[in-house]
Amino acid sequence: MLLVALLVGCQFLDLPSNWRAVLAQFWFVAVLLQVAIWLHRAITLGLARHFERHGGASARASASATLLSWALKSALWAVVLLAMLSNLGVNITAFVASLGIGGVAVALAVQNILGDLFASLAI
Numbered sequence: 019m020l021l022v023a024l025l026v027g028c029q030f031l032d033l034p035s036n037w038r039a040v041l042a043q044f045w046f047v048a049v050l051l052q053v054a055i056w057l058h059r060a061i062t063l064g065l066a067r068h069f070e071r072h073g074g075a076s077a078r079a080s081a082s083a084t085l086l087s088w089a090l091k092s093a094l095w096a097v098v099l100l101a102m103l104s105n106l107g108v109n110i111t112a113f114v115a116s117l118g119i120g121g122v123a124v125a126l127a128v129q130n131i132l133g134d135l136f137a138s139l140a141i
Contacts, residue, residue: 021048046105054098061090082135 025048028041065087073080096117104110 022052043105047102050098050101050105054094057094058091061087061094065090082139 021044025041025045033041065083069080069083100110100113103113
């Protein structure tokens with residue numbers, strides 16, 4: 019809220035054009051951070067409600083619930099970080115490529131664990 023108040027106050031100042039561009043970038047960052055905080059909370063509440071309906075309190079504390087929550091929140095914040103960096107002028111193609119390679123590496127590393135987890139859920 020403080021950042022938004024400062025940005026609103028700066029809109030009334032007579033600033034050079036290059037500062038106007040910087041303020042536009044800060045507006046994007048401020049709005050994106052607020053939306054990310056709302057989505058983070060929505061993920062937490064949505065998963066809690068889902069596991070309450072379909073499994074009770076024991077399902078909320080299960081490993082799959084924790085893994086799913088962590089994966090969704092990590093993906094959310096990775097997208098937010100990449101969007102902010104892209105808006106600030108940073109070339110993010112290397113970051114996106116490394117995320118793809120890292121995702122393949124993690125998928126190969128946990129392949130047996132996830133196979134056992136899904137087999138136990140199927141039983």
